[in-house]
Amino acid sequence: MFQRFSTYRGATVAGAVIGTTFGFLRAYVLVAVYRHHETIGSFDAVDAVTFTFVSQGFLPTIGIWGRLELSDRIRSGDVATDLYRPLHFQSYWLAQDLGRFAFEGLARGMVPVAAGALAFSLRFPTGRGTWALFAIALVLAEVVSFGLRYLVALIGFWVLDNRGFVQFGGFLTQFFGGVIVPVSFFPAGLEGACRLLPFQAVVQLPVEVFLGRQGAGALALQAVWAAALLVAGNALAARAMHKVVVQGG
């Protein structure tokens, strides 16, 4: 599984560069905001900037923009052969995605964080416990992210071309996950709504763990969402299999 994601060195570099660039841009904007306040939504400037770089660091890892290969296979009809395999459908794709996650790992992630640390002062976890929690939070974030992308990909069984939905899903996840602006910045009502949604488990929660603001409770919440999404994914896949529409020549 590792082999399939042995991308070129160049692509890794590209990802690192983009992550760093966006990290800087967002950080600058936040710094400008912080000229007026000490804290916003209980984050101070250092928290906010750290948030930015850390999140940019692991975004590609959890495949936040990614389309699962599943989408392509549904579109072309190749998925029909997948359905005959003696493997549990969802587990197969989850395993593939985890493989990708493991491979992309932290190589890209380190660069934006390191660059950010050079230009700004960041807040790093103090104890090993926090690092451990963060690591687990990342894995859980990946599973939640997979769950979301899986559901969106399955839409392809009903709609000929689901690229629009994939994009939309990506944006939703980013916005409500706190990538564009940390969720804690949102006005009270919006923030409350966000806390009820799974998207925060993808970015906001892991970074809050990193910053030491949340602990095992956040992990539990992530796990709950992960489980819920996987169950939903299974159910939807079952319905899809009843209704296999093979498209293509």
Next chain:
Amino acid sequence: MGEVVARAAIYRRLVGARVRAEFQYRVSFAATVVSQCAATVLDMVAIVVLFTHVPVLAGWTLPEALFLYATSAVCFGLSDVLVGPAGKVNWFIKFGWFDRVLIRPLGTLGQLACDEFALRRIGKLIQPLVVLAIALATVPVDWTPLRVAAVPVLIASGTALFGGLWVLAGSASFWTLESQEVAHTFTYGGSYLTQYPLDVVSGWLRRVVVVVPLAFVNYLPAAWLLGKPEFVGVGRWAPVLSPLVAGCVVALAGLSWRTGVRHYRSTGS
């Protein structure tokens, strides 16, 4: 001149064919338009959210900031619709579709732009256009005839500038497929950067921004229109400089593209 007209007619047909093909996937088309609309709305909401905490961001008020955002988004969206495919050349090369373009008696860039035209990218334009209209109505500008006339010129030059960046980014892939992604830090990164007042960035990045003349897309024109101070210091000349700079970028992009195609043809893939 006749050649230009002839080619324009051909391109029009190709675009028409693409649009017809797109409408075959009606649901997906609608979904993409809606999702891109939503994405742009979210971008704008992010700005508004920031302003709930501060009255002024780096010296710009909310209406001014929204004006800045809208001009950036309109220019970027328009450039994406017009020459977006040029920035995604590495897909064509990867799947061997670029050869098809070389076989036909038409320019490569024109073919890509028309043959891969995607009307649904208009989704990115809808909301910013609305916001632009509102912003134009609400910003405190003394609307002289000169200023009114300048707006479309500035939008056009901003679009041309982004268009040039798309082509530059795409032409990187004639050399190595992966370098296109890196080059997109300038297109997508540039788009994001210009959504906010450039005053937020400090020191060295400011110099980079002027080197990659993103400041001329909307920041300097907006400063000129609104009569605001800006750090580059050439604001007064914005209406003249912006088109000039855009022209240079476009010329550079054309050169880069041609060189890239020549390289592709000598090395194959």
Next chain:
Amino acid sequence: MSGEHGVRATQAGHGVRATQAAIVLEDVTKEFVVRRRVGRVRRERTVVRAVESLSLTIGEGEMVGYIGPNGAGKSTTIKMLTGILVPARGTVRVGGLDPQRHRIATTRRVGVVFGQRSQLWWDLPLRDSFDLLRWVYRVAAERHRANLAAFVDLLDLGPFLDTPVRQLSLGQRMRGEITAALLHDPAMLYLDEPTIGLDVMSKARVRDFLTAVNRDRGTTVVLTTHDLDDVEQLCSRLVVIDRGRILHDGTVAEVRARFAPYRTLVVDLVDERARLALPNAVVVRSEGRRRWVRFHRDEASAAQVVAAIVAVADIVDLSVEEPDIEEVVRDMYLAGATA
């Protein structure tokens, strides 16, 4: 040894605009740099000569088969003829023009069919693709209409003209592709594996069509293929390429004569135990009553061998087999013969 056989070539002069179908490759070399991963990090750089000092002249109206094993340089050559690739050394002239410098003028005169890749518009009806190509190649409406009508008739495209290309079968799509390549009356037509994956009916139709086009319109055709039946039925001339060099350039009969100068007589004997000891022929295979007798065409004629057999045994039936061109070419590749 390359490029020297009694083939009439029309040398094109510069600046002459009439339909000149001559294709001239002179001492063409094309190299590729291939980067391969060695171990986990290091990469090694090798230069692969796809085509080496290749010279080839094709005259107006010829139909040439261009065959070779995979990686021999066939696709590279075709790409250089279309202007997709430019040679590292040597010159290419198509219709008197250099595809490198005059890509657009060259492509106007050339039609290409790639077996593996489609040139049609995937989501639209076939008819729309043809119409779009009229514009792309700037064909006069009348001419386009006439051509289309002729091709629709010859290839029986009528039933699926309004079907989106993505829904066509391979055979239908291929017929569409060939039509598309010829609608603008190109002087030259290149086909890269056009019959690959086609059923027998479609293959036959395509071959008949190509023969007709070559004969009636004088289109110069270069055909690369792995299907040697194509070559045998269509091409008067055969160019064999291997590892970037031309192994042979001549007619199919010449290939046979040079590389497979034997023929096989297949006889059915009355008595299956009969043994044949012949002075100028060898029994290469024996199954029940049937004997395969091989003889060198220069050393004996079929009649002589038959006479020799009949002298020692009674026969029920006989037939003569020419060497299978497939075997012949395979032997050529293996031998890497240059003679």
